[in-house]
Amino acid sequence: MSEALVFRFDVDGEDFTSAGQASVIVKRNLRQLGIDSEIIRRVSIAMYEGEINMVIHAGGGVAEVRVDEECIEIVLEDHGPGIKDIDKAMQEGYSTAPDEIRSLGFGAGMGLPNMKRHTDSLEIFSTVGVGTKIVMKVYNKVAS
Amino acid sequence: MKISTMQELLEAKVLCCEENLGKHVYSACGCDLMSDVLAYVKDQAVLLTGLINSQVIRTAVMMDMLCIVFVRSKEPSEEMLTLARESGIVVMTTEKRLYEACGLLYSNGLVGKTVKRT
Numbered sequence: 001m002s003e004a005l006v007f008r009f010d011v012d013g014e015d016f017t018s019a020g021q022a023s024v025i026v027k028r029n030l031r032q033l034g035i036d037s038e039i040i041r042r043v044s045i046a047m048y049e050g051e052i053n054m055v056i057h058a059g060g061g062v063a064e065v066r067v068d069e070e071c072i073e074i075v076l077e078d079h080g081p082g083i084k085d086i087d088k089a090m091q092e093g094y095s096t097a098p099d100e101i102r103s104l105g106f107g108a109g110m111g112l113p114n115m116k117r118h119t120d121s122l123e124i125f126s127t128v129g130v131g132t133k134i135v136m137k138v139y140n141k142v143a144s
Numbered sequence: 145m146k147i148s149t150m151q152e153l154l155e156a157k158v159l160c161c162e163e164n165l166g167k168h169v170y171s172a173c174g175c176d177l178m179s180d181v182l183a184y185v186k187d188q189a190v191l192l193t194g195l196i197n198s199q200v201i202r203t204a205v206m207m208d209m210l211c212i213v214f215v216r217s218k219e220p221s222e223e224m225l226t227l228a229r230e231s232g233i234v235v236m237t238t239e240k241r242l243y244e245a246c247g248l249l250y251s252n253g254l255v256g257k258t259v260k261r262t
Contacts, residue, residue, distance in 0.1 A: 017198045019202075044206045110180065
C-alpha cells in the first residue's frame with residue numbers, strides 16, 4: 001500500500017434506514033486490505049456513529065476515508081446547522097436528537113463520545129449555520 | 145454455547161444463515177438502544193433485541209456479531225435479512241420477551257461480560 005487509498009461517499013440525509021451503508025462498505029474494503037480486525041472495528045464504529053449523526057442532525061453530507069500505511073483517516077463533512085456547544089456535545093448523555101430518533105435506537109447522546117473512544121484523535125470544526133467537519137484518525141498498529 | 149443450542153432454548157425460528165448454526169458464541173447482550181451497544185459492548189457475539197430496523201443489523205455488523213435474536217415474535221423485513229446475509233449473521237425470532245430470553249441463555253451458561261470502558 002504505497003499510495004493512500006481514498007474512499008468517498010455521499011451520505012443520504014433523507015433516509016434513516018439507509019444510514020450506515022458507507023460504513024458497511026468501508027468495513028468490507030478494510031477487511032479486503034488485510035487490516036487488523038480490532039482496528040477495523042474501531043474505524044467502523046466511529047464512522048458509523050458519525051454517519052448516523054450526519055443523517056440525524058445535518059441532512060446528510062460527505063464521508064471520506066483515507067487509508068495509508070500509517071493510519072486510517074475518516075473525514076465527515078456536512079452543511080447542517082453546526083454544533084452550538086461542542087463541550088456539551090462531547091458529554092455522554094447530552095443529545096439534541098428528536099424523540100423519534102430515540103425510538104429507533106439512537107439519540108442517546110453517545111455518538112460523539114463513542115467516536116472519541118474508538119479513535120486515536122478526533123477534531124471537530126463546526127460553525128453554527130454553516131456546517132460541521134469531523135476528522136478522526138486511527139493509527140495502524142501493524143505499520144508502526 | 146452453539147447457536148443451534150440457543151435456538152432450541154429460545155424455541156426460535158431461524159430466518160437466515162442456517163449454515164452458521166454450528167458456530168460457538170461465548171457472550172451476549174440484550175439491548176434496545178443501539179447507541180449503548182456501540183458504546184459498551186465488546187466481544188459479544190449475540191444481540192437480543194426488541195428493536196426492529198436496519199440499524200440493528202448494521203450495528204451487529206459493526207460489532208462483528210454472529211447472531212441477532214428478535215424477541216416478542218418480531219420479524220425483520222426482507223431488506224434487513226439481505227443485510228444480515230451479506231455478513232453471515234444468523235437471524236432468529238422468538239416469542240419470548242427480552243427478559244425471559246436473556247434469562248434462559250444466561251442460566252444455561254451463556255453469561256454476559258462486564259466491559260470496562262476505555
